[in-house]
Amino acid sequence: MTGFASVPDGYRSGFACFVGRPNAGKSTLTNALIGQKIAITSSRPQTTRHAIRGILHRPDAQLIVIDTPGLHKPRTLLGSRLNDVVRETWAEVDVVGFCVPADVPVGRGDEFIVNELRSVANRTPVIGVVTKTDLAEPEQVVARLTELSKLMEFAEIVPCSAVDGYQTSLVADLLVKRLPEGMPLYPDGDLTDEPEEILVAELIREAALEGVRDELPHSIAVVIEEMAPREGRHPKAEPMLNVTANIYVERSSQKGIVIGKGGARLRQVGTDSRRQIEALLGTKVFLDLHVKIAKDWQRDPRQLRKLGF
Known part of the structure; x- marks a missing residue:
């Protein structure tokens, strides 16, 4: 098969997903396992809106990690749709990682998710993952591990930190151990199966989320209108990609926040996201951003x- 190397006996391949309440460290852990940024991260809850697939290639396995939105009590139709994405995802994977942050006590939001997870736990192993240990004192980590063990019967429980790398490889090992044996599902070298337009839109949204007021994050959506080579460049000039994107907000007051005084905020969003997009795509980018109200x-x-x- 083209693009696939021969694999050793006992090779495993399959899907894992991380679930948890908003801001539990799922996206940062996904990026740490894959070794490259494929899921956007933010200190704001409910940053993730799509089930983003990242692909970890190992000599003994191919692990496809699906980062899901945070499961929460929805207040909008969008919130309900995001919860549906989570439930559809965990019904189809080989192993689930349930994430709780080390620096925050286990609460009702976690209990809500675990109650739902019990419906899949009889057929899909669930691993308890205490994230963000770099932000917690040792006694806090012990407290989280104890609280987690009381929530349900987990296949394993493991503390880790995606920021300093503490036990992230162990998390990968525990997930891989529960995958079925089989051939790779994606060609070697692929890090995600997300369309580039989705990844680029997410990087712009991430930049737009930084430094905005608390009420704004859920109101921002980004749609790529065009991605095409920039024409009319000198033959010897480095190739450049034209990216035109619309940043949607819900009200005119929010539009003013995103644009900022004299357009300064929007220019910063452009600068920050262009750097990330160029790193992702490996080419120079001309970025044209517009803020619109929906x-x-x-x-x-x-x-x-x-x-x-």
Whole structure:
């Protein structure tokens, strides 16, 4: 098969997903396992809106890690759709990693998720993962491990930190151990199966989320209008990609926040995201950003469809 190397006996391949409440460290852990940024991260809860697949290639296995949105009590149609994404994902994977952050006590949000996870735990192993140990004192980590063990019967429980690398390889080992034996599912070298437009839109949204007021994150959506080689460049000039994107918000006051005084905020978003996009695509990028209003899009089925949800 083209693109696939021969694999040793006992080679495993399959799917894992990380679930947890918003801001539990799922995206950062996904990126750490893959070794490259494929899921956007933010200190804001509910940053992840798609089930992003990252592919970890090892001599003994291919692990496809699916980073899911945080499961939460929805207040909008968007929130309900995101919860549906999580439930659909964990019903189809070979192993689930349930994440709780070390620096915050286990709470009702975690209990809510575990109650739902019990429906899949009889057929899919669930590993308890205490994330963000770099932010916690040792006694906090011990407390989280104890709290986690009381929630349900986990196949394993492991503390880790995606930031300093503590036990991330062990997390990968525990997930791989529960995959079925089989050939690789993706060619060697592939790190994700996400379309480039989705990844680019996510990087722009990540930059737009930085430094905005608390009420704004859920109101921002990004749609790529065009990605095409820039024409009319000198034959000896480095190739450049034109990227035109619309940043959607729900109200005119939010539009002002994203643009900033004299356009300074939007320029910063462009600078920050262009650097990330160029690193992702390996080419120079001309980025053209526009801020538009899609009134109350989180609650409007028609607009949700238009924005890709």
